[in-house]
Structure formats: C-alpha cells, structure tokens
Amino acid sequence: MSLTYTYFKMRKGFGRQPMFCMVKPEMVDNIMPDEAEQKKYCLRNPVNQESQAVLSQSQQEINTTRVVLTDTGINHLEGGWPKDIHFDDEETTSRYRRRIERDESYVDAIMHLTPKFEHYIDQNNAINMYDLFYKNMPSEDPVEKPIIRINNVFRDRQCRPTSSIGWTCEEDSKLVVSYCDKVFPINTPSRNTDLVGYLWNVELPSSPVDEFLPPVACWQVVCSPVSAPILLGGLEDGRVCIFDLRSGNSPQDISPEHIAHRDPVSALLYINSRLNNEFFSASTDGVCMWWDVRNISKPTEAMIMSVFSPIVNEYDLANAQPITTLQFDKAFPTRFLCGTDTGLVVNVNRKGKSHNEVMSAVFKAHYGPVKALHRNPSISKMFITCGDWRVNVWSDEIISTPIIPGQPQKYQINDVIWAPHRASSYMSVSADGRLRYWDFLRKYREPIVISRLSQHPLLKIKAHDNGQMIAVGDKKGVMYLVQLSDILVYSGNKDKPRMIQTYERETRREHLLETKIKEIRLKLTKTEDVGVEAPPIDEITEDFTSVESEYKRIVDEEVRNMGPGRTLSSSQLEKVKQEVRKR
Template identity: 35%
Template sequence: MEIVHVYTKLRGEFGRQCHFSDRPAELLLDVPPEPSLAPHFIHKTPRDQSVQAGQDMSEHQVNTERFETDSCGINHVEGGWPKDVNPQEMEQTIRFRKKVEKDESYINSILQLGSVMEHCIRQNNAVDIYQEYFEDEEEVEENQEPPSAKTINVYRDPNGVKRTVSGLSWHPDGGRKLAAAYCCLQFQRTPRDTSLDSYIWDIENPNRPEMSLKPASPLVCLDYNPKDPHTLVGGSYNGQIAYWDTRRGSQPVETSSVEQSHRDPVYKTIWLQSKTGTDTFSASTDGQVLWWDVRRLSEPTERLVLDPNREGNLDRALGAVSLEFESTMPTKFMVGTEQGVVVSCNRKAKTPAEKLVCLYEGHHGPVYGLQRNPFFPKNFLTVGDWTARIWSEDIKESSIMWTRYQMSYLMDACWSPVRPSVFFTVKMDGVLDVWDILFKQNDPTLSVKVCDDALYSLRLQDNGRLVAVGSQQGGATLLELCSGLSSLQKNEKSLLAAMFERETKREKILEARQREMRLKERSRSEQSREDEASGRNQDGDESPDQLIARTENDFYVVTETELKRRREREEQNNKEKDVCEEKEVKEEETQ
C-alpha cells in the first residue's frame, strides 16, 4: 500500500502575482519628504556609484585583405663582361683585363672609387651592425615592491600552562614540518602541572600537532638530522641528551645517563657531517662541549672544557649558550658564552689547550645567537645584549660591523640561506627585524610586530621563503617573506664581498694604530720613571718645580724691565715739559 501526502494552499496566500510585460515606467508610489524629520539625519554629500553588476564587454570583427605568397629562385652568374668575351675562358678574361688597365680612365675611376670604399671599410671596422651588445645580460625584472612579510599560521602550545618556544628546527626534506621545543627557562619557577612534551607541527595544520615528543625533562633545543629526516636529537633542561626516531613513536629511542651528561641545561645541539650520520655534539652553561654517538648515549665520545686559561678547570669554564658548526670546515666550531665571549675551537688539535684557538670579546651579556655567513664562512654573526655584530676571523679585537643599540634585548639571529647580505633578529618586545646591510646599516629594512610577547627563537627554511619565530607564551608564528627578501639580487655576492673586505681593512688599520699607541704609552711610562731621578720628564723638559721657579723668575724680570722703561719715559716727558715752560717764559719777557 502506497501512502501519499498532499499539501494544499490557497492561491491568495501566495501574495500578489507577478505579471511581466514590456511597458514604460510608471509611478506607483510617491513619498514626499517630511521636514520635521530632517534634524534627525546628517546630510551626506551626493556622489555617483555604479550599480551595474555585470562587466561591459564588446565584440569586434575585422576582415583583412588576403595576401598570397609564392616561392621563387634566382640564378646568379658572373656579369659585367662584353658580349665578345666568354667569362669561362681564362685567356679571354686576362686579355680583356690588360686592355682595360691600359686605359687612362681606368686609373681615375679607381682613385674615385677608392675613397668611397675606404670610407665604407673604416665605417664597417668601427661599427659592427650585427654585434649584440646585451646578449650576455640576464633579463631581470625590476621589483619595486617594498619589503614585506605576512603571517601564515600560528602554532600554539596546546597545554594549559604556556611554555616558551626555546628551540625550532625545520624538516630537512622540503620543510613541510616544524619541530618545536617547549621549556620554561625561568629558574625554579616551573609549575608542577606543566607538561614536558614538545611537538612536531605540520605547517598546513595549525590546529593540533602532528606528533608529540615525550622526554624525561623539558627540551631546551631540538634539531633534525639532515641525513635522516626521521631522526631528531634534543637537549633537556636537566642536561641529558635524547634521541628520537619518529617511526618508533613519541618515546625517545635512547637517552644519555645523568652521570655522564651536562650539569646544566643543554642550550644547543648540532649534527656533525660524518659517514654514519649519527654523530652530534652539544653545549651547556656548565662550561662543557660534549660529542655523542646517538647509537650509544651511555657516555660522550669526547669532552672539551671551555676554560679561557686553557687549563681544563671546570670551575673557571665559560658557560655556553650558543653553538656554530659549518660543514665546509669540519675541524672548526664556535661557541657563544654567557660572559659575552665567542670561543673559536679546533676539534682536531692534539691537546685540550690547543683546542681553544682564540677569543672574541664584544658583548655585555650572553651571546644568544651565533652563525656563520653561508656564503662567506670567514664572517659570522653574533647577537647579545642590545646589538648584533658581524665579525671576521682575521680581526680578534673588535667586530667589523655592528647595529646600533636597540631598545629591547635581542634573543636570536640567523642569516638568510638565499641572500648573503640579509640577516634576521628577534627581540623581547615581540618584533622581528630584517636587516639588509647592502641597503642600509643603521636601521632594519623591515620590522614586523609578530606578537605582544617576547620572542626567544628564530629559524629560517632552507629556501629562504618561510621564517618561524617562537614566543615566550608558547606561540610559534610562521611568516612568509616577499620575493625581494627571498631571492638573490644582482651582483649581491660581489658587493658584499667588497664590503666585508673594506671593513676588515679598516679594522686592521685601527687595530694597528691602537697597538702603536699602547706601545708609545708604555715607552713613555718607562721613560718617565727613569727621568724622575734627574728631575726631567719623558719629553726631556724640566720638572714641574723647576718650571714654576723659572716662570716666577721670568715674571719678575719682565716686571722690573717694564717698570724701568716706564720711569725712563716719565723722566723724558718731564724734561720736555721743562723745556716748553722755559720757552714760554722767554717769549713773555720779550713781549
């Protein structure tokens, strides 16, 4: 049995029926204005506004005349010979040439044609009309857009108690994932219910992390293995080193023992370029640099104490907060310390004392950021206190370039992997600064207010297009840079090389001058001590007491001479006055 429901409705409930027809416009309703309501409204200046929603389009047709082409050829033979001369016969042509050359008009014709041909030949040698002057020039589109950066996504800490994003690392295979380490860096201020997890985010999904990493202690730093994108190494707050394989889950594959690990938080871990791809080394504020093999984390393979006296004393060691390693220089690495000193080290040195090559002193506070320029490895960037500095390995006394002091503390910095003259810094006021030292050195090229919280970490993608920054309240912000900041500019490498060379020479000259001034000051101090007994100073002059006595004597001599001259002048004036009076008396007597 089929059930059918029928719904009925009266025609009058549908409303007024619409009747469409072609007819002229007619006035249906006219509402006159009400003057009493005018004070309740604001008079608006009339303006024209288009209300047509469709786009105006037009169609044109043009008929052109048909042009037919035809292929044809031409047969060129040697001409200019008289009819009685066959150009194929050598004897006839030679006989005709000799006859023409004996003619008197032949020489005149040659002289006239010679000047014309000479002009054409010189013009042809001077200007080559077929030369392409700009064939080697690359077609470069002039990009006049101002530098800019836009926020793509924000990855927030999913826990209730927000923690600082202390470390970031991009996935080595295309940068599709971002690993973030979360840790509360304030000493003994971590709440009890704070989560220990760190996360790996898919950059396309900011809602929840793709994977969680569960260490025994909060991670301060995290780094992807460039040879194996499934493995990561992290440094914990309690000094341990942990190793993950994302194919095995969230738990660490292996963790270093507390007895053989660092005594302070591990602020930086870096993978080494080795054949096995399992070697890494770490740095901590306990003053040690430890080398590890992640296949066996029971104890470090090598240990270095950052004692500036090169005695290996851990009590006097400099606390490490940043680390730098360049794969093109496998024996060298650099350490940034809490004391504002950058230590250049050589791993392959024979003794621990020789491993500390030199010290670069230039910051008032900890060196939070340290990185070599990827295009010019001899020059490296440091960030500490309120300024960023660019150094050269050849100059140990001071940096070759530096920014002015900022209003907020700088926490991290890195070079652009694409543009050699661009580097990035983050500050505690939530601002990301982009510096282009070829464009200007006093101020950043671009400043972006990322958030209201302090920014602690910074990392760029390998293609230089995306930059990730981590804040104090657990937010990792992903920004996309404009093409001008993420593409290599024309002659940028050569211009920056010339700038670095010029600034290095300038610092060398200033360093030599200061060294010379110190030597002169030292020699003067030694000479002054030798001349004290003889009563003379280092310039060969008299002692201060002798100078005072001689000055007093000269003063009295000058004073007596001036008084004597004045007395003689008064006597002379008196004599002249007496003579004048005698003359006047004689004149009166004669009258």
Template identity: 35%
Template sequence: MEIVHVYTKLRGEFGRQCLFSDRPAELLVDVPPDPSLTPLFIQKNPRDQALQAGQDMSEHTVNTERFEYDSCGINHVEGGWPKDVNPQEMEQTIRFRKKVEKDESYVNSVLQLGSVMEHCIRQNNAVDIYQEYFEDEDELEDNQEPPSAKTISVFRDPNEVKRTVTGLSWHPDGGRKLAAAYSCLEFQKTSKDLSLDSYIWDIENPNRPEMSLKPVSPLVCLDYNPKDSHTLVGGSYNGQIAYWDTRRGSQPVETSSVEMSHRDPVYKIIWLQSKTGTDAFSTSTDGQVLWWDVRRLTEPTERLVVDLSRDGNLDRALGAVSLEFESTMPTKFMVGTEQGVVVSCNRKAKTPAEKIVSTYDGHHGPVYALQRNPFFPKNFLTVGDWTARIWSEDIKESSIMWTKYQMSYLMDACWSPVRPSVFFTVKMDGVLDVWDILFKQNDPTLSLKVCDEALYSLRLQDNGRLVACGSQQGGATLLEVCGGLSTLQRNEKSLLAAMFERETKREKILEARQREIRLKERSRSEQSREDDGGREDGDDSPDQLIARAEDEFYAITEAELRRRRDREELKNREKDVCEEKEVTEERGGTSP
C-alpha cells in the first residue's frame, strides 16, 4: 500500500499577496580574503568515484484547495410559507418573518453562513482572478504603428521587347494567383517582335509565369470570373473580346468577331452579377458599351452609345476609358470618358435615351480610374489629370473631396476592400500613394517609390494586404502593406459616414449660394439692358464690339499715363521745395 502525505493550508493563512518590483543591485555583505588561510589550502588531483545508488530525495507539492464547478439552472418560485399564512397579505408575512428571526436555529444558521461568506470575500480581495492586466496593450500597439509597405516580389515580362502592364486581376479564391495583361498603348510604337502573350503568375514563384494566355491581339484588360475561378475574360487592342478556361489550355475558348466588336482598344471589361455567371460588359474609346454572354460571343447581347445628346450618334459619342459596376446595384453602372466626364447609366431603362441618367464633370483629362466605395456605394472615386476626387451621387456639380494637384499624372486608383477611408493611387513617376482621409486629406499617409518607370495599373487583394502595381516596362510589383492600413479601425465606418455627410451638405450649401449669385447677376444684367433702351449686346456686330473694346482699352491706358505724370510732377515739386529749404538754411537767412 502506497502511503501519501498531503499537507494543506488555507488560503486565508498565507497572508496578503506578495507584490514584486524591480530595484537596483545592492551590496549586503562584503567578505575580503584572509591571507592567513593560504597555507591551509591543499590542491588535489581530479579523482573519479563510482556510485551504485543516488541520494534519497523527497518530493512534495503545495497547492490551494481545488473546487469543481458545475453550471446548472434553477427556477426560483417563492414558497415555503405555512398553510395558515397568506403570502399575498403583507401584515401576515411581516409577522411570520419577525417570529422566524427570533428563532435560535435561524440565528445559528446565519452566523455559520456568515463565516463562509467572510472567507470567500477575503480570498477575493487578496487575489483578483478576474483582473485583466493587458487589456489596452493591443490597441496601443495598433495606434502607434507607423504606416509602411514592403516589396515582396516583382513579376517581370519574360520577353525581350518589354510591354506595359495595362491590366491586373487577382484570383478570386484567396488571391494566390495574379493575371496580368501586357500591351503597348503608345501611338505607332508597336514592333514586329512584340509578343502577344499575357500571363498568369503564382505569387510564390516570381521567376516564371504559371500559364500563358495567347490572344489574337495584345490584351489591354482582363478580369477573373468571381463565380468560376478557372475562367477569365479579356479585351484586346483590336477591340475583340476573348474568353479563357484555364483547364483547356492557353488558347481562348471563344473570341468575338471583328465586325461585332469594338472599333478601338477595349480599356475595361467587368463580369456582371447573373444567375449563369457568364455575362460581362466592356467599354472602349469608340464610345460604346457592349454586353456579352461568353457562351456565345458572335455578337453582343446589348449595346449603348455614350452620346450625351441621347441620340445614339456614334460620331458624337464620348470615348470611354474606365467602367464601374457594383453588384449591390445590378441595374446601375458608370462610365469614365476621355473628356473628363463621368456618365451614370441605368441599364434597365425603357428607351436608350433614358439609359444615360446624369453626368459628373470635374477632370481636365481622361478618367483613368472609377470605383465606388465598397462600404458606401453612393460615394465613388475618380482619377484623372493630376488629382483624385471623391464624389457623391447627390451632388452633380462638383466633387465633395479632392486631393491637391500632384506633380505627375495619376494613372490608376482603387479603394481598400477592408478599410472604407483608405484608397491607393499610382503615378507616372513610379510612386504609390496611400491616402487615409480620416487621418489627413492634404497629403498621402504613405508615399512609396516602387520603380523608376511609370506605373499604369493597380489592384488590391480581397484581404487588403497585398497590392500589385504594373509598370511601363512590364514589371508587376507585389507589395505588402502594414496591419494598420489593412485592418478596420474602431468607429471608422461611422466617422467616415459623418465626414461624407458633412462634405455633401457643404457642397450643397456652396452650390445653392453660387446659384443665387448667378441669378442676381442675370437679373442685374437684364435691368441694365432695359435701362439702355432695350438694346442687347447681341445686337452689335463683331466690328462694333472690337471697336468698343479698343476704345475702352485706350481710355484706360490714357488714364493710367495721366495718373503717372501727375505723380511724377508731385514728386519733382516736393524735391524742389526740399532743395530750396536746404540752401536757405546754409545761408542762415530766410526765404523771401
């Protein structure tokens, strides 16, 4: 039989909890050597000794008493009253309580339970087992992390003649692959040695592309199917649409006919939200938006001409370079044009004229990027010329927010899929800018020099952590941003919603004020025309207008010359008076 000795001690008898703290080293005892003991020191040679049994050791443990807990529920119903006491009568219950409180057994039970409760209270006061010591540490680290990004790898065009990365698309399942479209968009710069292939890269292997896509004409844009990760659709330089299934090889499964396709390069193509998952639509600088079913690319299923006069005249159509579609708004889409105008359209309108709903004019050059905010679809981002602008659908006269003019042309931009207040832009000087409009609006939060050549395309992975930038010399750079730029911050959605609402109201007030000023000026001009006898400026011939402008110019010039002559005469007179005064003082006399 094994005999076990267990030593227990109550937690209350240990005393108060020991609290340790750091303190500098302190010398307690200093024993100097004693020279008189040197002769007694005997040096021994090393010796070995074998032992058959080790020294007996005793082992013991000390621990507080453990309790096993079991979670259970109880349905408490007041009861236990004697039959002669009615619980509904307050006087009877009070009388019965006074009687029980005087009972000796009741007093003893209360005293016994009080000692148990006192022990539990003292134990809880000694050690607070529910205290959280590091509850604010994670938040402190997130707030103190400076924005940063690092380059992971670069996917270079394997051909000798380098081409521009004009389009990028992430694999929908986890973003393990990146599809890149390569083409030369410079006018008459295409050579015979230029390759037509585009590639699909594995982000773990930047040395060699995983698969080649072989279109009949260089691809300008391409897009992965969000419902089927094996299929892609691309737009070519000659205006054709091509459809790939990666399980069937590098050749396109089907290509649209030249007669039914776009007349210019296809700058943007997007998959639509449909039951079959085979619908897409594309746009080009020929001024058309075409809808396709990839199962039958012989002709488009629908066509829209971006003509602001709503006549459907292709000669007056605006060339489109960007396209936007939000799955939560299946009937709406937006088109960015070469003339700096964003056109909002409704696909389900009854007539072609009603499909063009409204326009937003705010850029001096082509709108290269157009995307709705994934958290606030009513607000969208555009990039054109030297600025990036944020718009609201309710304000058509001007954008609600914009960046200051940059030194280089902006070529592409996109919102962060995880942080509603963060968006990315790329410029022709090779710089990637990260903007956090909640942090600051005048300057980017992070500017990173990616490469020495111009950046033309930009795409973010769905988790917001990886960023792919395509350059002019065929390099697709993969970067990883820090956790602060790819993690949703506290109250970020509500703060950004309040900011958008405030800026929208401000623009509405300013626009109403401008409208009021214009009406006052118009009424004032009409009143002046009536005072002139009803004669309008439009009644004068061009020669009369030119003659009147010349007369006004010469009159203003003569008045300015006369004013300068008067000023010179005044200065000369003051100078003569001063000289005369000085001469008089030197002679010691007075002036006559």
C-alpha cells in the first residue's frame, strides 16, 4: 500500500500575483462634529471617580461527585517479555534472547551506546561525588542589610499617651501597656479620665485579650518574672498595687495612702531574689521604697536620696533629689543606679554605713531630667543614659565625664535601651517619631538605621528578651511592634571582645585626662600659694589679638604673591604657622 499521492495543477489556478507599492494617503470621507450634540455636554473639573484595582471574586459551594482514590503498586522483578514467552521458562527465554542477539539492529544499537557508557564510566571514576572538596575552606557570614520592619500596630481608642510597656514572662509573650498623660496633678484635677490598661496578643492587633483597671492613672507597670498574670502598677497618687488577671481586672492589693509616695510613682522595678517577690519603687518626692509582694501594707525599707546631705538616716526631704528612673542589675545585688530630675545619676549602695558609702558615686549626666538609665547586658560596668538632647555612655570607674559622649540631636530623646544580645548596640526614640539603631563598632557618631514610625513623638521603647521584637509607644496611644533583621539582633564572635577593648581604651583615655587636669590644678594651687600673680585677662587677650592679626597679614601677603584665583595649600599654611610661632 502506497502512502504518497501525486497530483498536478495549472499555474493559472493559483490566481493573480499581488503587487504592493507605496501610494499617497487618500481621503475617503470627512465627518464634521455636530455642534448641537456638543452643547448637551459640559466639562467637569475636578472629576471624582472610584475604581477598584483588585479583581472581583465570588465564592460558592456545590456538592460534587465524590472521587474515590486508591494507591496501588507493582513489584517489577523481570524485564518485559512478549506475551507468548513466560519468564520462568529458561529454555524459551534463552532461545528468544539468542534470536534477538543475532539481529543486525541489536548489534548496531550496542555499538552506538558503547562510547556513551565508556564516557560516563570514566567520568564517574575521575570524580568522587561523595567527597567534600571545600571542607577546609572557612565559612563566611552572609552579608545582610540591616532592616527595621513594622509587624503590627496596636491603637488605643481614646488616643491616650503611652506611659509604660512590659512583656509577660511566658512562651507566647504578650504586651502589657498602660496609658496616661504624665502631668503632675497639683491643685488641678487630673486629665486622665479613662484609666484602663490593655494586655495585647502580638498576633491580634484588632482588640486586646485582657485589661486591667487601676483606681487612678497608672504611671508605671511591671510584669512578674515568674508568673505571667501578675502585674505591678505604680499609680499617680504615689501608691503601688498588684493585679492578678486570673481573678479580675481590679487590683488584688494596694498600699495605704499614708505611707505611699507623695508624688506619682516614676520608677518601678523587680529585685532579683530567691523567690522573686521583692520590688522597689521611687518617685519625684526623693524617696526609694522596697516592698514585698506578699504584704504591701508597708514598705520593708525606705531611703531618702539626699545626695548632698551628710545625714542619711534622718527623714528630711528638704535635700532630697527627685527621682525619675531606676536601674537594678543582678550582678550588683546591693547596688542600684538612680537617675534624678536634676540630671544626676547616683550609684547607691544599700548596705553602706556612712554617707560616702551609700552615695558612692554621683555622675552629672545631663542638664535636664534623666529619662532612661540602663546597664549594658554584656559589660556590667558600662551604662547608658538619655536626657535633654543627648545619649551618653558612662563607666562606673569614671565619674567626671562620659566615656562615649553622644552627639546633640535636633529633637529630644525620650527613651533608650541596649540591644539585648549585642554589646555594642542600643536603640533610642525621640520626639520626631523616629527609631534610631546605633552600633559603636560600625558607625561611631551616627546611627546605622533610622526608621520613621509615627508622626507624633515616641515616648517609650521596650525590647523582648529574644532581642528581635521591639515595642514602641507614641503620644497618641499607638504602639508599634517592630521586628529587627538578624544582623541587628545577633552579634558576631568578635563583637564582644572588640567592644570590651573600646570600653577599656576610652576608660584609659579618661583616666589620663583626669590625671592631667589634676596636675594642672595642683600647679595652679602651688602658684597661688607662692604668690606669683597670673597675667591679667586683658594682656592675654591682647597677645591673642596680635598673633591673629600677624597670621592674617602673612596669609594675605602670600596670596597676593601667588596672583589672583590661587589659594594656599596645606603645606604653605603650615609654613605660615611656623613663621608666626617664631616671631
């Protein structure tokens, strides 16, 4: 049977050949606009039109026929044989195999596949695919861009300022937030009418999972380190209270008014103890009080921050320094840091016997109130403060000046914290609504990441223990849950030793400067004792004026000698300075 068919057709049966060429445009018709129809319409300006860029979708449910699926398998032990040959019969299979091997197509196929098989066999013998060829090469950390990303936003319906933030101590940590306007209620009624605080689930920003209701505005809130439902509150009238969310949103216990602080509670912290049932509070009345959770009817101990008074045990608030913030580190069980409203930071020893032992060190940290105070979690002798427009890093060994002074910012710094797992990094929030992340090992004088979170001033910042989640609250009651990239959370193997070297270097430099200043003061004291009068200020001013005029004259003369349009190089300026020194 033939698979081809041949037929013939004349050329004239294909039709006429088309011939295309370029021609000029030709007017076929012209339709003029109808003015009567045009008058029926008018121009609208502006035009508001709503549009939806997302495709419209619909959902419907139907009952379809159930498809039953089954899993079946096969055990293939022998190659494919024709139907008339059974693979168990050796005589039949060998006879069929010999017949196939005598076929010319089988021989050609084998000869054609032989070079490919030899190539693959040689390639497999040359390369050991199970060997680790680069196992001795040192691994390098991936380069990652530092990123600050907003995960969730929690909004207060009444737009109250955020007063305090805390994290509960549980596997699925929750955020505890108190809201109030921190204005001293002196001879005026309090502005805070809505007193409720919220407990937020980090994955459900729509509504709080629980709430607590203090009797007055809550300035400070602290979570228990052992029990998640237990909260401590520092109130506007100076009292402290305990909440147990398992039994309701009202306080379970509250301290009496006659032994409470005279001003609102400005600081509240747990103390590291065996049962984790001790905490202490402070206020701008200048008193620190220690409490026991099991009985807050009276404080276990009280101390007046009379920094410049030799009398410690006498309860005289005339010389007390108003306290704005506290800091306690378990590395120093009997010591704590106290920030005051006058810009001082006091290193206090509870077990001291004399005034100098109790107030062991006084740091003149800021010109205004100390708003935040935290010790470095990796280097316990180093702590950070913020106030006015600066963030300063201090050492317990240097009292006179900070070892790393911060640059003055354009907006006030409201809060600052160390990064939990990086010894060289800290975060600050300011009145311009920006979160800044600083790292001394990368950029010494400027932040490495700046994120604009809000249009309103940011007031509080609190980091989770894992270091990756950061809670930031602003003045309008909006709390931002921020996630940091891994490069901002975890430190390298050499970061902590390098930061320790930086700390030691800056501490040594400040020690040398202090020694030099003491020598200069000692020389001035000896000069005054001998009776040698120092030159008057007028003569010193005249000397500086004459030197400055001489310097300007020589520079102008050099510029004139060089001709118009020329400037002095650095080497020429140095020659001029040397000539002025000689004269």
